[in-house]
Amino acid sequence: MPLSWLLLEQFHWDLVPQVQPCGRFSFSPSACSFSPPLLAPSRSPARRPTEAFIWFAFAYLLPLQPLLTGPFVWSRVNLAIALAAVTALAGIRWAPVVALAAFFLIPALGGVVNYPQLHTADLARALRLGARTTGRDAVFVFPGANRSLAPGIFRSEALRAVYADWKGGGQVNYLKDLGEQWWFRWRQIRDFKPADLPQYTASGISYVVLQGAPRPRAAIPERHVRRLPD
Numbered sequence: 001m002p003l004s005w006l007l008l009e010q011f012h013w014d015l016v017p018q019v020q021p022c023g024r025f026s027f028s029p030s031a032c033s034f035s036p037p038l039l040a041p042s043r044s045p046a047r048r049p050t051e052a053f054i055w056f057a058f059a060y061l062l063p064l065q066p067l068l069t070g071p072f073v074w075s076r077v078n079l080a081i082a083l084a085a086v087t088a089l090a091g092i093r094w095a096p097v098v099a100l101a102a103f104f105l106i107p108a109l110g111g112v113v114n115y116p117q118l119h120t121a122d123l124a125r126a127l128r129l130g131a132r133t134t135g136r137d138a139v140f141v142f143p144g145a146n147r148s149l150a151p152g153i154f155r156s157e158a159l160r161a162v163y164a165d166w167k168g169g170g171q172v173n174y175l176k177d178l179g180e181q182w183w184f185r186w187r188q189i190r191d192f193k194p195a196d197l198p199q200y201t202a203s204g205i206s207y208v209v210l211q212g213a214p215r216p217r218a219a220i221p222e223r224h225v226r227r228l229p230d
Contacts, residue, residue, distance in 0.1 A: 049088050057084035060102060064110045076110045123150050126209055130158035138206040139163050143192035145211075154209075163205050164189055 001022055008016040060080035065072060083105065087098045106112050130140060141163040142151040151165035162168070164185035172179030188199070192210075200208060 053084050053088040056087045057081055060084055060087075060106070063106055064112060076112075079106070079110050118149055118153060120150075122211060123153060126150075126154055127158050130154060130160045130207075134160060134207065136160070139204055140207045140209060141189055141200065141205050142209050143189045146190075163200075163203065 004016060004021040007013045007021070057080055060083045061068075061077065064076040064080050083098070083102050087095050087102075090098050107114075130138070136159070139161045140151075140154065142148075142154070142165065145151050145165065147166040149167055151162045152167040154160070155162045155165075164182060166186070169179075169182050169186060172182055185203075188196075188203070197208065
């Protein structure tokens with residue numbers, strides 16, 4: 001961290017955000033993800049079933065809930081607990097068989113998708129709307145997208161400006177002023193309320209793209225508000 005501060009904040013080297021010195025710490029979580037399945041069998045489930053269960057639970061939880069600081073999907077947590085219990089009770093001889101079965105059960109029952117479908121039908125409709133029926137100076141906002149990559153895809157393919165999106169915040173490493181401006185805009189659109197629409201208009205936003213929400217009735221004209229199918 002001191003090295004990142006010195007090279008980026010003091011020397012202003014543009015290469016530093018690409019090298020990401022603090023990113024080297026990612027090797028520690030990677031090593032931790034391999035440790036539980038290696039340590040669990042060594043705990044001898046026949047003699048220490050509780051300890052083996054705990055280690056196996058961590059091993060199964062990581063692929064099911066990779067972001068431990070985020071909101072938990074309890075159905076996935078329960079699946080990790082069930083798999084850990086079965087593996088610990090299976091013993092050393094049959095534990096690999098259960099682990100192999102988990103390889104298929106985690107995506108099937110846990111709903112884990114390694115490569116999610118980014119180009120959805122709703123996004124395709126938004127792209128057609130943006131590219132064909134709006135001017136090049138139009139500014140769009142996706143207040144309900146949260147951390148979705150859809151706004152960035154829209155910006156790239158429709159060639160229209162997006163007021164703020166989560167992925168765009170990744171560029172704050174380069175310029176302090178950009179980071180401050182992005183954070184102000186992100187907080188402005190993060191929790192959407194129809195009462196905020198006059199503020200959106202004052203900020204230069206032309207179109208508000210909502211998904212699965214009631215049509216807002218506010219200062220932005222109806223022709224500037226489009227509702228996508230659920």
